[in-house]
Every structure is written in C-alpha cells, then in structure tokens.
Amino acid sequence: SLAPGLSEGFGRIANAVASLRDNQDQGVLTVSMVSTFAMRWFMPRLTRFQNKYPDIEIRISTTMRPVDFEREDIDAAIRNGAGDWPGVRCDHLFDVESVPVCSPDLLLMSAGINQPEDLQNNILLHSAARSGEWAQWFEHCNVPFEKAARELTFETTNFSLAAAIKGLGVAIADRHIVEEDVESGRLVIPFEQPMRLPEAYFLVCPERHAMKPKMAHFRNWLLSEIPE
Secondary structure: OOOHHHHHHHHHHHHHHHHHOOOOOOOOEEEEEEHHHHHHHHHHHHHHHHHOOEEEEEEEOOOOOOOOOOOOOOOEEEEEEOOOOOOOOEEEEEEEEEEEOOOOOHOOOOOOOOOHOOOOOOOOOEEEHOOOOOOOHHOOOOOOOOOOOEEEEEEOOHHHHHHHHHHOEEEEEEEEOOOHHHHOOOOOOOOOEEEEEEEEEEEEHHHHOOOOHHHHHHHHHHHHHOOO
16 A cells, blocks of 8 residues: 555655765766777776766766667766767767888887888788778878788777787777877877767767766866867
8 A cells, every 4th residue: 555655755866866966076987988098098088087086976888879868877977979869968078090000120120111102011900890990091191902911900909009009910990089099109100190070979978968977077177088
C-alpha cells in the first residue's frame, strides 16, 4: 500500500538532488573522446584545468562510437566531424590539418628526404580508420601515389604515432594532435604542407546541460587552450 507513494516521493528526492548537483560548480564531469585525442592533446593540458578548477573531477571515457546522451552517463563529448549533429550544442575547437611526422633520428638516417615524394621510400604508418589519408596527402602535394611499397596499419592513430616516435616509419596525423610531441622533440614535421580536411574537432553536449556551471567552466577552459 505504501509502495506507490514512497516510490514517487523518493523519485522526487533523487531528481532534486541530481538537479542540485548538476547546478553546482563542483563534482564529476564525464567527457567522451577518442583515445588519440585523449592521449596526445587532452592529457598534456589536463593539469592546467585541475589547477584552475580543483573541485571539478574530469573522468575520461574513450570510445569512437557516437554518444547517446539520453541513455549514457556522459556530460559531454569531443568529436571530429562536420558539427551538424542534431539536438546538441557544438563548440568548434579546431580544423583538421594532416601533416607527415617522423622521429628526428629517422629524418637524419634516411637518405634524401628532400621533397614529399621521397617519403614513399620509407615505411608509411597509418590507422585503419583513416586508410586513405596518405593517398589524399600525396594528391594534395601533387605527387603521384598508387600504393606504398611498405606500410604498417594500426587500429588507431595513437598507435601509429607511437610507432613513428620509435622510428618505425612516417606517420600522418592532425598537426594539433602532434603539437606536444613536436614541441618536445619526439616528432618532427619534415614538410610544412598541411592538408586541410573537411572536418573539425568540436565540443558536444546536450543543450539542457550547456550552461550548467561545471560545463561552462570546462568549455571556457577548453576554448582558452585553442591558439588564435
């Protein structure tokens, strides 16, 4: 006899607590992103966010599939695409510009890397999800390209970049993603001929959560990390 009334009452209490928690500028913020973005771009900058907002705990969920904000306990996502996903707010972070990268030692040891076509004499590294990117880049440089004589394919760009750092070959990736590796000297860009792709990285979140304090703090910090 008591169950229907108690269930309704406890449900209202749970909703009130959730609403109070969501509207505070502290607590947990769960963000979904692909592993390459998380490891190569986001993690090197996370300390700056934690120093500025010590009361907000960032939890990272790495997956490539689309997020169902109605069913999953995810507050926001960082994805690359056209930014035309329905029912969500999309904040543009940066466009995708593909560049070749390799280890400094490989560049020194390889004979005659003086122009883009010389890269075809080396092992080309890429991810399975972006298997045609090398062909597109060579076309962008007006270099004939059919199929590399030697190549290694990895599940993600993150693995291909790790292989490039070890000197296994030349990888291709977005220049923003490899920014930290280039600045640290782990990777070099042999040719400054970036290929602009028709996609960009966006911060995506449901409209109903967009202006909550935790989300607003995270968005403002993230946008401040993007160079002008």
